[in-house]
Amino acid sequence: MKKSTLLLIVVGILVLLPAAGGADKATLVGVYSTENIKFESGANKEERTAAGLHFQGSSFIGMSDVGIKYWLGARKPLSWKDGTKEIDVKDVPVYWDVGVGAVYQAPINLDMFLEVGAGFQYSLQTTTEAAITYELGTFYVNALAELNYAFQPNLFLSIGVIAGYPLYVDGKITYLGFSWSGEESASGLYLAPYAGLSFSY
DSSP states (O other): OHHHHHHHHHHHHHHTGGGGOSEEEEEEEEEEEEEEEEETTOSSEEEEEEEEEEEEEEEEOTTOSEEEEEEEEEEEEEEEEETTEEOOOTTOOOEEEEEEEEEEEEEOSSSEEEEEEEEEEEEEEEEEETTEEEEEEEEEEEEEEEEEEEEETTEEEEEEEEEEEEEEEEEEEEETTEEEEEEEEEEEEEEEEEEEEEEEO
């Protein structure tokens, strides 16, 4: 879990970047994700879908076309299949997502520009049953692309996608003050198309 804490600190610092000047963009998007993931020790491939909301920010210092993008949000699982077994997602906890990456902004015309980049994302699920707390996190390396269309001087329609590869999954169980944790390699593909509105300032 140390990597997730570090990522949260980094994102927290980045949220303060607008105070340093330059161009900045705040975005609220709806996101739908699909994921195929296989654990190192597992025999089955898991298939998952989820939907939710993300707050995104982009910060560019001065007149630079290279900047930082960060995002925070939550996704509710819609379906979950372990091999051929369907898992009831009614009581499956939400994913809490935090991510950060470097982006390059390329103008297309006076009304449109493209953002492309790469970064990292950590997604955490946590739940408590009978005084036992379970935490399951997945760490991804991501590529992203986003198209922005200005329909007002400072308002944009933003449509994009994040593609991720899971590097590892970590878990932690806490009971009566005692905890057990572990980490496992994983492989697969995470795709999260999104759309929403952006405000530049």
